[in-house]
Amino acid sequence: MSDEASPMSVRTLSYVDAIREATDREMARDASVLLFGLDVDDPKAILGTTQGLVAKYGPERVFGTPLSEDAMTGAAIGMALAGLRPIHVHIRMDFVMLAMNQLVNMAAKSSYMFGGQQHVPLVVRSIIGKSWGQGAQHSQGLYPFFMHVPGLKVVAPSTPYDAKGCMSAAVRDDNPVMFVEHRILYYRQGPVPENDYQVEPGRARIAVAGSDVTLVGISYMQLECLRAQRYLESVGVSAEVIDPIWLAPLDVDTIVASARRTGRLVVVDNGWTTCGAGAEILAAVGEACAGGPAPSMQRMGFAPVPCPTTPSLEAAFYPNARTIAACAYDLVHGGAQGWLPAERDDLKSIEFKGPF
Amino acid sequence: MSDEASPMSVRTLSYVDAIREATDREMARDASVLLFGLDVDDPKAILGTTQGLVAKYGPERVFGTPLSEDAMTGAAIGMALAGLRPIHVHIRMDFVMLAMNQLVNMAAKSSYMFGGQQHVPLVVRSIIGKSWGQGAQHSQGLYPFFMHVPGLKVVAPSTPYDAKGCMSAAVRDDNPVMFVEHRILYYRQGPVPENDYQVEPGRARIAVAGSDVTLVGISYMQLECLRAQRYLESVGVSAEVIDPIWLAPLDVDTIVASARRTGRLVVVDNGWTTCGAGAEILAAVGEACAGGPAPSMQRMGFAPVPCPTTPSLEAAFYPNARTIAACAYDLVHGGAQGWLPAERDDLKSIEFKGPF
Amino acid sequence: MNESAMRLHDAALVERLYRSLYRIRRVEEDIARRYPGNDIKSPVHLSIGQEAIAVGVCEALAPDDVVFGTYRGHAMYLAKGGDLDRMIAELFGRVDGCARGKGGSMHLVDVARGVMGTSAVVATTIPNAVGYAYAMKLRREPRIVVSFFGDGATEEGVFYESINFAALKRVPVLFVCENNGWAIHTHQRQRQATLDICGRVRAFGMDAQRIEDGDVFDIHGTVAAAAARMRAGDSGPLFIECMTSRWREHVGPGEDFELGFRSREDEARWIEDDAVAKLAALIPERQRAAVDAAVHAEIENAFTRAAASPFPDADELHRHVFHER
Amino acid sequence: MNESAMRLHDAALVERLYRSLYRIRRVEEDIARRYPGNDIKSPVHLSIGQEAIAVGVCEALAPDDVVFGTYRGHAMYLAKGGDLDRMIAELFGRVDGCARGKGGSMHLVDVARGVMGTSAVVATTIPNAVGYAYAMKLRREPRIVVSFFGDGATEEGVFYESINFAALKRVPVLFVCENNGWAIHTHQRQRQATLDICGRVRAFGMDAQRIEDGDVFDIHGTVAAAAARMRAGDSGPLFIECMTSRWREHVGPGEDFELGFRSREDEARWIEDDAVAKLAALIPERQRAAVDAAVHAEIENAFTRAAASPFPDADELHRHVFHER
Numbered sequence A, B: 001m002s003d004e005a006s007p008m009s010v011r012t013l014s015y016v017d018a019i020r021e022a023t024d025r026e027m028a029r030d031a032s033v034l035l036f037g038l039d040v041d042d043p044k045a046i047l048g049t050t051q052g053l054v055a056k057y058g059p060e061r062v063f064g065t066p067l068s069e070d071a072m073t074g075a076a077i078g079m080a081l082a083g084l085r086p087i088h089v090h091i092r093m094d095f096v097m098l099a100m101n102q103l104v105n106m107a108a109k110s111s112y113m114f115g116g117q118q119h120v121p122l123v124v125r126s127i128i129g130k131s132w133g134q135g136a137q138h139s140q141g142l143y144p145f146f147m148h149v150p151g152l153k154v155v156a157p158s159t160p161y162d163a164k165g166c167m168s169a170a171v172r173d174d175n176p177v178m179f180v181e182h183r184i185l186y187y188r189q190g191p192v193p194e195n196d197y198q199v200e201p202g203r204a205r206i207a208v209a210g211s212d213v214t215l216v217g218i219s220y221m222q223l224e225c226l227r228a229q230r231y232l233e234s235v236g237v238s239a240e241v242i243d244p245i246w247l248a249p250l251d252v253d254t255i256v257a258s259a260r261r262t263g264r265l266v267v268v269d270n271g272w273t274t275c276g277a278g279a280e281i282l283a284a285v286g287e288a289c290a291g292g293p294a295p296s297m298q299r300m301g302f303a304p305v306p307c308p309t310t311p312s313l314e315a316a317f318y319p320n321a322r323t324i325a326a327c328a329y330d331l332v333h334g335g336a337q338g339w340l341p342a343e344r345d346d347l348k349s350i351e352f353k354g355p356f
Numbered sequence C, D: 001m002n003e004s005a006m007r008l009h010d011a012a013l014v015e016r017l018y019r020s021l022y023r024i025r026r027v028e029e030d031i032a033r034r035y036p037g038n039d040i041k042s043p044v045h046l047s048i049g050q051e052a053i054a055v056g057v058c059e060a061l062a063p064d065d066v067v068f069g070t071y072r073g074h075a076m077y078l079a080k081g082g083d084l085d086r087m088i089a090e091l092f093g094r095v096d097g098c099a100r101g102k103g104g105s106m107h108l109v110d111v112a113r114g115v116m117g118t119s120a121v122v123a124t125t126i127p128n129a130v131g132y133a134y135a136m137k138l139r140r141e142p143r144i145v146v147s148f149f150g151d152g153a154t155e156e157g158v159f160y161e162s163i164n165f166a167a168l169k170r171v172p173v174l175f176v177c178e179n180n181g182w183a184i185h186t187h188q189r190q191r192q193a194t195l196d197i198c199g200r201v202r203a204f205g206m207d208a209q210r211i212e213d214g215d216v217f218d219i220h221g222t223v224a225a226a227a228a229r230m231r232a233g234d235s236g237p238l239f240i241e242c243m244t245s246r247w248r249e250h251v252g253p254g255e256d257f258e259l260g261f262r263s264r265e266d267e268a269r270w271i272e273d274d275a276v277a278k279l280a281a282l283i284p285e286r287q288r289a290a291v292d293a294a295v296h297a298e299i300e301n302a303f304t305r306a307a308a309s310p311f312p313d314a315d316e317l318h319r320h321v322f323h324e325r
């Protein structure tokens, strides 16, 4: 990570603006970068992340597409084979299921199965939805599919800083990168240097240092982990919070080292847990500790059901700061303690209310 | 599992014949069962597994389809909503990537998102390829994708007995079942009762009891684990071999109990390990053992690369009986021992030679 | 219009069509009005302006015919006879909702009335409808299936795969494309190489016709004739494209003319040619007032009942992932 | 045939076409002959009988035009100038193969010659070709892309999505459908509601034409004209359907008439109308013998070199998952 911005050039930006700025900069810098996907050029501009770019770079480099996710992914791969650097945007990760054949069978494999003669510098952006009745088909965090397949990289930045730096790194990467965003993160503000920088693949960040338990929060769940850390602090439990940032390649070493130090690990997934990122992390930690003492480990994530729309069930579907804190607390105290922190106003989740 | 066949009625059948017999029986028993997919009605009849069925049940219940995996999966779901029990066949699991939207967004979710008003009794068969230059797009074992998504069941029988019993159970199940076959298992012979029986979801089988190390082999890797058990036996290591059979719902308890008993666990995946079935199992065992001593654990699976065609690399791409034995041996002896058994003729893998 | 003149004599039909149109319009206007409040718990894609299609089609169907649709499904659900109380309860996220609060506005269903479900992923229910129709044909049932979808859905590959399979197997499915010209804020011209959707369908050997003006009698008559042919088993699947106009924003209660991608003038001829107003004018004032009053009462009642319905209990979270017999 | 009569005067072209046809035929016959041995390490989908398409098309292209194809890709690869030595080494699984032994027969590639790759999943390279053509148009390069695929591929939804996008954006891609009537053992009639693939393509506003008899001069002339129009930028994408016949089994070295789904008689007119024989007859005996001898020597050499090439080392397993600069 090249982090040498002078403090003077650091502004507070939203996650939305960070993505837009990175895209803008990469497009300005390299005429081979182009941006397309359903609705990228419409008045809402993918919730603002593509705002102004069609005016600046023209409709050949920035364009909306037909409702044809499969062919547009295939076309993106073709463009990449021709030396362009396409960014293909999906407003929901759920829709990427239409493009699995191209991603799994072509994008991930072209470099290898063509013996290195081809490569696919492609960025696929997709957004995970949450709350306000998104429901079963507008809420999925299916990134484990992409972690599973060799040949793809996967990144899920949680801060504006990382959003910009990861987007820049993803665009410059010579390989397909699945760029995972979360709708609720779009409201997040944070310091973002004005200069160019890249947050490179394969390095996790220790967001908060701690000694009693390690919390790994993926994508939006990083936010809930940071809040959980505050709840835990108030009852004398010191949590270390790690943001993996890149899910493939995954920085297992940083997580293993932390879990070894604290002796306890909670991974909070922004998706289902079965064969999920948390499963991968727990398995990797387990393997790393084979033959010696292993940390106490727990996964959290979506309830093992499709996402319900009604708020009464949705609340139980997702982990949140308080349930994460409770889980960590139990791990620290070696069993169910029945402690659940009272909700604090300063640690409330942002809820998002429609329309969409 | 209803296993009350009298010994008199047990024949030796191939895996192919077991699948065909189960399909035939279910179709004879229930007029709502139908069978379709590319090439199910052609002279090769999906390597024999659908042989004779179009003649017996007619072209309305048994038919080949256009090359339209997405729509045919959607149509299968529609048939299931109408009360039929379709079996949709794919000659390669790789092609199921074209149907992910229907499987993940409709089949898995219809019961839940329609509040129980709908359900989807659907069986999707797909075959994993191996050896003889299948290559990157004809060799994938992508079942972790289906394990990940609530609302789908997943089964990967390794014996003719289980193939018949699982197929019968899958067809009678009121939910979508991904039925995972492996090309090399088609050569396997074994005892199969003539009567009807079901191998029900959620129960693993201890194929061989042992005390030093637990081997869990998924799909075809069950065979390699059984061979590894024999190699290990010859050097005084007693391996317990477990076949999970159903991957969702997964019988974690049987595996945890065994791993606790032996203190060591090797899960051998017939696919990539990252966010794979092995990751799930190790994570679940790790969680179950939180706070206490955990078994030493290790995953094996495909090398983290697309499958190469050349035999010199393909050999290193897959785990095999000898590398599994070596891994278990090291786990038992607490570190790399450099032992690799010499290949025994009676424990050789069946290699498959073209055409296809 | 010939057709519609003829139909005028059938006062009962006129009243049925009016009642259904007015009811849907009022339900959706009420939803829009109440949307800023706290009761509706999911995004809504209103059909206001497009009701004549759902009504014209569904009034020509038999009760045991079935329909599949999209997230823009209120009109179809109600026109086919879907339970209003359960729809509003669903929007409120209550356990008495048609999907027990688990589906929301985008996943309406009422199997007893033949509403087989709707999907938030564009074009996904098209092959489901084809499969359902295959089952009907296999069982020699004289029922038909209608698949509703938008102009945007015809860009998805699965649409063509579905059309091909339906035509190949001659299954009794009626495809109804509601062409409002837009996919969110992008015009058909920006998405499709030619605007002739019917021409593309005909190239698969399927009869296709386009109804230009959104006239509810035309739609009704066309579908009645199509359904009769399909039921008799001598047509194979059929395709109808209904031109129409969405008056509100893509999702949400408001309008979208201020966004600049289209203007009120662009839609003016549609807004002036409002099916609800046109039908209202064909019915004697007193009779109409009675229909309206009944509709108002029913709607008021539905909102009241929905508000009184409880939210699902915590144990509902884990139910219905798999079928419960 | 008018066309072909004309072409007869261009002796150089005749020789070029013959050389390419004969070379491909001989390579594939050699592969079939050697298949039962132990050198070829992957399944092969032979183009025997279909060579006129790849040859007619590719001889009309410029060296910097590019092609995308399928698992049945030997003919296209060789016709476009793909390196023969590296192709045979690839089939042998050797490190000197065009994909370093990692791709096999189904994944031939030779980027320097414009062979951009082939896929074992039907229809997957069609949108890749369209995207590549988009890049050419964006960069104002006067090059074109050819997308080769079979009749079965036109049943996949991605085909229609690709056609629509190509026509919408008017990218310089030539779609070439090699219609041999079969997808494995299933006839087009059993898979497609109508047989008129060109009609379906035209419905997207794209020019499409069908060449009935597989004549290599017709194919060559049609493509040369199409390529000129596309390069000039005044046609948008174009579509050509070439009727043809696969003489061997779908995969493997043998025939499949004994399976009973088709008979040798069904294909007889194609087998009798063999492009290789026809072209051979147009060339003076001595000249032809020289061509043949050169081809034989080249092929012999390729097999010899392939056999001498080593298998990839173990460390190759982990290389090329990601791009190595």
Ligand SMILES: Cc1ncc(C[n+]2csc(CCOP(=O)(O)OP(=O)(O)O)c2C)c(N)n1
Binding pocket: A038, A067, A069, A091, A095, A098, C072, C120, C121, C122, C123, C149, C150, C151, C152, C153, C154, C180, C182, C183, C184, C250
């Ligand atoms: C597969 C898929 N892609 C994209 C979207 C996002 N999206 C929601 S509605 C819509 C427009 C659909 O247009 P049309 O089919 O004409 O229906 P309309 O909304 O006009 O009724 C889009 C692109 C989606 N829901 N599903």
Ligand SMILES: Cc1ncc(C[n+]2csc(CCOP(=O)(O)OP(=O)(O)O)c2C)c(N)n1
Binding pocket: B038, B067, B069, B091, B095, B098, D072, D120, D121, D122, D123, D149, D150, D151, D152, D153, D154, D180, D182, D183, D184, D250
């Ligand atoms: C998506 C997909 N579905 C099914 C298959 C299995 N398959 C391999 S070749 C083939 C037939 C393709 O026919 P066509 O496109 O006409 O090409 P041909 O083999 O005749 O050259 C099929 C169905 C596949 N490879 N990919």
Ligand SMILES: [Mg+2]
Binding pocket: C150, C151, C152, C178, C179, C180, C181, C182, C183, C184
């Ligand atoms: Mg529309």
Ligand SMILES: [Mg+2]
Binding pocket: D150, D151, D152, D178, D179, D180, D181, D182, D183, D184
């Ligand atoms: Mg063919």
